[in-house]
Amino acid sequence: MTTVYYVLGVVAFVVAILVSIGLHELGHMIPAKAFGGKVTQYFIGFGPTVWSRRRGETEYGIKAIPLGGYVKIVGMLPPGAEQLGEVSYDEHGNQVTRVRKSNTGMFTQLISDARAAEWELIGPEDSERLFYKMPWWKKVVVMAGGPSVNIAIAFFLFWGVFGTYGNPNDVGPAEGRPVLSSVSQCVIPASEQRTDCTASDPESPAAEAGLRPGDTITSFNGTAVTGWDQLRSLIRDNADGQAVIGYERDGQELSGTTSTTVELRPDSATDQTLREVGFLGVTPQTVRATGGPLYTLVQMGETAEQTVEALIYLPSRVWGVGKAILGLQERDPDSPVSIVGGGRLAGETASTDLIPQDAKIAILLLLVAGFNFFIGAFNFIPLLPLDGGHIASALWEAVRRGAARLRGRPDPGHVDAAKLLPVAYVVATAMLAMSVVLIVGDLVVPLSIYGS
Template sequence: MTALLYLLGVVIFVVAILASIGLHELGHMIPAKKFGGKVTQYMIGFGPTVWSKQVGETEYGLKAIPLGGYVKIVGMLPPGASAAADEVTVDEHGNQVTRVRKSNTGMFTQLISDARAAEWELVGPDDGDRLFYKMPSWKKVVVMAGGPTVNILIAFFLFWLVFSTYGQKSLEVQPGAPVVDSVSECVIAYEDEGRECTPDDPAAPAAEAGLRPGDTITSFNGTEVTGWDQLRELIRGNADGDAVIGYLRDGEQRTGTTSTTVEARPASETDTTLREVGFLGVTPVTEVVTETGGPLYTLDQMGTMTVDTVQALATLPAKVWDVGQAIVGLEERDPNGPVSIVGGGRLAGETTAHEQIPTADKGAFLLTLIAGFNFFIGVFNFVPLLPLDGGHIASAMWEALRRGFARLRGGPDPGYVDAAKLLPVAYVVASAMLVMGVVLIIGDLVVPLRLTS
């Protein structure tokens, strides 16, 4: 039964991601066709074609590697800035046909020339007015933004469903004077938290003071304690000074004396920078708080997610490097680090197969996991670098901007932006994405993240 539930979770996740990919590509294809563009292929996956069907001028199909998808819009690249570089012939019907000549003047020039020539091999004699690069800039933006926008909308509706029904659960310290939940037996460096105490580790100040789970801390060095945040700041500011702790145990007021220890700890819950602060060694009793909300609440939460995602993208190469280090056994894998679709599938399977997780929690986790992947895919694709959608959006916006400036100055039309000139950048970015993807997949197979991590 556990194996079947695990398989069910994996299948649900994979099918949901494939559906998201398909909807992403529809977000490109539908406006492209609406604006008169020619779409010759709509594919989910990469590699060899598993199945396809020709409907009108578009081939719809599935490919063997389900790690993405694409639509082929004819005329993404202009024929070239110089007419001398191109060859114009007349076909048997009397129509002019442009063929891009190949160049052999340098590696990058050759790459650009080959890509341009391959692009124009698909252009038919009647396609002159249907080429993507000839569309108005705003239409190009709509077409290229359609895909990632669909992913963000999927994420919004899934998050909204979870937030409005199941809610968002978090652990919060009980209000009032803090009740001790646990007392550290020894002082362990922040980087080593989770390991057992050894005889060489110094005793924690809280243990020396005689504190026990269930005690309510009422004062610290003569200051009345009314909440955990206040107590934490008092402890941190005490450095290695003496500490007189007042606490209640079974209704009896008691006092314990110790000296706090200076330890390197995160500056705050949101700032992970390690700073030397006073350390006592207690954790407060917490309670599960459920917060629900509708569309505005969801938008507010997704605004915070956007900031977090942008920050995560900025550090993604370093995070993937850490995964590589974990693969070869040089360090432990960060439980909050990135995962691939393989890792997402494993987490989905482990969640559905876990016997102690309630069904409602499983469903909420799966929906949140799928929403999170869609949100990341959407934001990632808006990065203004080719071959990502954001690269094409940036090119179209730059085209509109420079044409607007030309009109204001009364100058000649500067023409279309030639995205082909950015292909060397696209190849570098695509190579980096491929390497990072492979590292994450290997990491999810060799040192996978688990629910117990």
């Protein structure tokens, strides 16, 4: 059954990502058509076509490599000089624009070829439906529609989890008298990354006092305990003094006597500075924070900060994955993963016996939400061929034309995005290289929910 659950987890994740990709492309296609644009293709995936069907002027289909998708909006690039005034007819006698001229220079030729591909079968009837002729704000809506859908998917998934299961990354002690979740059997120095006791480890004060998981702490050295923060302060301030602990177990009031020990421990969950404080060896039961739309937006704001940082350091972290592939270093647990790595994590989550069923569903939903949030944010980067590159071009067009009007100068016309194609090719090559490294890394040195 473990294998079955693993496969189901992988399939569920892949299907969720493919649905997200499809919705992303709908985010482009629907406003493009609403604004009168002509959309000739809507495909999920790349490579050879697996299935397609034409509805009206649009061909819908699925391709073999499920690593993205696209919609073909006619007229993304304005015509160059070689396109203007050059008209011919196809075998059916229909008037079409065709390109026959060529240019010298590598980048010039690349731009020319791109225009040729864009304009080869654009007919005069398409003149008023070309994307580049749309007002700048319509271009922004069309191009922002895709990544905005991903952000919206992430929001609703996060909200669904936070509003029901709770946020596993926002956990705190339960209110009221602290109920013990665990009791350390020995004292392990904070600097040592282990949880198992050895023969040389001294017995913990909590174990010496006879405390067990599930006990409710009621007093500490005669002071009534009302909450975990209060108890934590009493323990830390007690240094190596005697500790008389009152607790409740199965409805009975009991007490135990021990002496806390002085240990180097982190100052708090957010401040990992080690300080010498009193140590008992207990942890309280915790609860996950829950919330609605406003809480979700606040949490997504924090996620956005982390995502921006991840995007800034993405090349260096991918480089680290490459070094891990070659065996030069261990893979960083915080390194990025591809859809292959996401599928593996989903499979492990679904098949493990270490995670409760409700937690598995929450984790899988959060995994899909996280991928959607990252995809949305990544696509807003203002570089072609990403959606953000087209948005930046449209905004620059608005600024340039607005400035010309204010200064009483002639309209400079549409921004020629084709001139930025050399940048697009470099960015696309870098994206492809990073994708290959991450996919290979997820196969050779995969991350795991059990630790790397």
